[in-house]
Amino acid sequence: MSWLTEFPAMDPDTLRELKKAIDSGFLQFSRTYGDAIEYAFEPVKFLLIHSERLLIETPWPIIVLAIAAIAWLASRSVKIVAGAVITLLLIGYFDMWEDTMKTVSMTFVCTLLSIVVGIPIGVAMSRSNRLQSLVTPILDVMQTMPSFVYLIPVVMLLGIGKVPGLLAVVIYAIPPIIRLTNLGIRLVDKDLLEAADAFGSSKWQKLRDVQMPLALPTIMAGINQTIMMALAMVVIASMIGVQGLGQQVLKSISNQYFTLGVFNGLAIVGIAIIFDRISQAYGRRMQKYQEAVHGL
Amino acid sequence: MASDVAIEVKNLYKIFGPNPQRGYERVRNGLDKEALLAESAHILGLNDVSLTIERGEIFVVMGLSGSGKSTLIRHFNRLIEPTAGSIIVDGVDVLALSYEDLQTLRRKKMSMVFQRFALLPHRTILRNVSYGLEIQGVATDERERRAAEWIEAVGLTGYENHYPAQLSGGMQQRVGLARALCTDPEILLMDEAFSALDPLIRSQMQDQLIELQARLKKTIVFITHDLDEALRLGDHIAILKDGVISQIGTPAEILLEPADAYVRAFVKDVNRARALTVETVMRPPELRLTDEDLEAALTEMKRTGATRGFLVDKQGYRGIVTRDAVDKAISKTPHPAISAIAEEGPSAPVGATIADALPGTLESDHPLAIVDKDGTLVGVVNRDRLGEILAPPDHEDESRTEPSRAAA
Numbered sequence: 001m002s003w004l005t006e007f008p009a010m011d012p013d014t015l016r017e018l019k020k021a022i023d024s025g026f027l028q029f030s031r032t033y034g035d036a037i038e039y040a041f042e043p044v045k046f047l048l049i050h051s052e053r054l055l056i057e058t059p060w061p062i063i064v065l066a067i068a069a070i071a072w073l074a075s076r077s078v079k080i081v082a083g084a085v086i087t088l089l090l091i092g093y094f095d096m097w098e099d100t101m102k103t104v105s106m107t108f109v110c111t112l113l114s115i116v117v118g119i120p121i122g123v124a125m126s127r128s129n130r131l132q133s134l135v136t137p138i139l140d141v142m143q144t145m146p147s148f149v150y151l152i153p154v155v156m157l158l159g160i161g162k163v164p165g166l167l168a169v170v171i172y173a174i175p176p177i178i179r180l181t182n183l184g185i186r187l188v189d190k191d192l193l194e195a196a197d198a199f200g201s202s203k204w205q206k207l208r209d210v211q212m213p214l215a216l217p218t219i220m221a222g223i224n225q226t227i228m229m230a231l232a233m234v235v236i237a238s239m240i241g242v243q244g245l246g247q248q249v250l251k252s253i254s255n256q257y258f259t260l261g262v263f264n265g266l267a268i269v270g271i272a273i274i275f276d277r278i279s280q281a282y283g284r285r286m287q288k289y290q291e292a293v294h295g296l
Numbered sequence: 297m298a299s300d301v302a303i304e305v306k307n308l309y310k311i312f313g314p315n316p317q318r319g320y321e322r323v324r325n326g327l328d329k330e331a332l333l334a335e336s337a338h339i340l341g342l343n344d345v346s347l348t349i350e351r352g353e354i355f356v357v358m359g360l361s362g363s364g365k366s367t368l369i370r371h372f373n374r375l376i377e378p379t380a381g382s383i384i385v386d387g388v389d390v391l392a393l394s395y396e397d398l399q400t401l402r403r404k405k406m407s408m409v410f411q412r413f414a415l416l417p418h419r420t421i422l423r424n425v426s427y428g429l430e431i432q433g434v435a436t437d438e439r440e441r442r443a444a445e446w447i448e449a450v451g452l453t454g455y456e457n458h459y460p461a462q463l464s465g466g467m468q469q470r471v472g473l474a475r476a477l478c479t480d481p482e483i484l485l486m487d488e489a490f491s492a493l494d495p496l497i498r499s500q501m502q503d504q505l506i507e508l509q510a511r512l513k514k515t516i517v518f519i520t521h522d523l524d525e526a527l528r529l530g531d532h533i534a535i536l537k538d539g540v541i542s543q544i545g546t547p548a549e550i551l552l553e554p555a556d557a558y559v560r561a562f563v564k565d566v567n568r569a570r571a572l573t574v575e576t577v578m579r580p581p582e583l584r585l586t587d588e589d590l591e592a593a594l595t596e597m598k599r600t601g602a603t604r605g606f607l608v609d610k611q612g613y614r615g616i617v618t619r620d621a622v623d624k625a626i627s628k629t630p631h632p633a634i635s636a637i638a639e640e641g642p643s644a645p646v647g648a649t650i651a652d653a654l655p656g657t658l659e660s661d662h663p664l665a666i667v668d669k670d671g672t673l674v675g676v677v678n679r680d681r682l683g684e685i686l687a688p689p690d691h692e693d694e695s696r697t698e699p700s701r702a703a704a
Contacts, residue, residue, distance in 0.1 A: 189414075191410060191412055191414040192414050192416060194375060194410070194414065195408070195410060195414035195416075197375055197402070198373060198375060198402060198406075198407065198408040198485075199402060199403065199407060199408075199427060199428045199431050199479070200398075200399040200400065200401075200402035200403030200404075200428075200431055200432075201431050202399065205431055209416070209427070209430070209431075210416060213416075213418045214416075214417070214418060289417055289418050289459040289460075289461060290417060290459075290461055
């Protein structure tokens, strides 16, 4: 009756052998292909290094002005611009400027990569139900797997540093942009697609003139979520050597520096709010055409 | 291009469902829409539809929702593939076209106006109207110039940079119309184009369409569920029920000779006096008198037994000469000229509705004379005929309405 009181688990030796086999197999894989994969990520690394250098080496007033300008162009709201400038000045005043710039740079590159990879996947998914049913469970795994877990294979493959960090962040942050691109395109009014067909649109013209522009507000919501998730993961990725605010948080956990942790945490909150407000305001502005203004 | 036929459809079938071919076999063996649905969950969209649409006419397909009319119109540009049958547009078999050729057909030859407008909400009116040309790859300057012309033609100048949501329904559909016309297609497919508009605006849009059509002479296939609209716009009307054509004919034929009980029920409530024009119900005059002398007129009247004659001369229709007047005049010496005894009777121009001509006709004892724009007498409508036309058709009436075929 022992199988009732204790779950009939796999024999410990076999289990150990299994885990060992998978581990050594993956190790073998990373030894063989690690260099090649690292080489493949060379352009991304280049982008990472240069965007970070640009943000750090540019005098801070120019950065503040540039972010204010972006906020204004995207939102046309004095409130959002003022909020962004004050937050940045406070961050600088509490001596977290350089770490913040590193985090912003990392988030920026990760978001960019997520968009570049995610939107085409989302478009492809929207065109094929089979692909959708294939990709959706993968996205589910990517989003629910504890984020620490995929730090492990990434580190085994690429070691510690910016590039493995970026890979971990992108894996974590890419699902919303894929999902919402797919959803946005699928939600486009069938009547409009029929009209596009009736006027003889090619598939590409239909995508360019009708589907993408009308899905854009939904896609923007996806980008907004991707930015937020990238920011969250950039902090966790500090565990594998990603520099920035996250590293300070990590340091304050291991040394029980309460104030250091809170300051850096608040800086992360600050830039998260800036990113969120700017991207949301931009998304809203893109839908302005829907406002009915009769009798103009 | 020499042919006068724009679209010819032969034995078109459309069956929706997982296995249309099997459903097709069953329908060929005589199953109707309901029986097919009950038997195999296939929906019969179109059942053996054949029709010919002439170049330059407005051909109306009328039916209630679910009758298959929107399905039918989408076959002309192959937005829907038929299960069986043939569709010839301008002598070209549409079903044999490659994807590229079909695209060309949709870009250049046919365009479509939709019930719910289907304007691109993120584009301005100008960019909506020029959309078809943009698809064709026409340069920006050229397409905006042409779009501006059509925006003017539908009376929306000044709204070029507005977005569709800023316009009322009627204005939006005028944008839809301008967009369809902007590619200068030969054939315009209008799918319940005015159905979503309120009645007053709808009537204005109908006027505008009639006015544009007088100038453009496009072939227009117009779908509607509204019989009044069909009668007003259509040169020919096809009535569709459960995917089957009940009747195809001119508005007058539909009204005066409904082919079956379904059509009869449809036309029952139509205000015929408004829907019919005088020339559709007129008959040849019983006696036509030229500018002759009285004896000759009297002889003619005696020979034909007519109690009145219609006097016409080189200037056209002059009036009615009754037997009594001839008898009276012939006893005088010298005989007055025949034109002197002609009485003025009611008359109406070609194109007038019966409602227009009715008041004058009721005041007079004489039949209504129909004259064309040169003043020539083309036909008459007597009072009995008027009564017969204005009475709603019943089953018993069928024999009575029959003779109108001879007149037409």
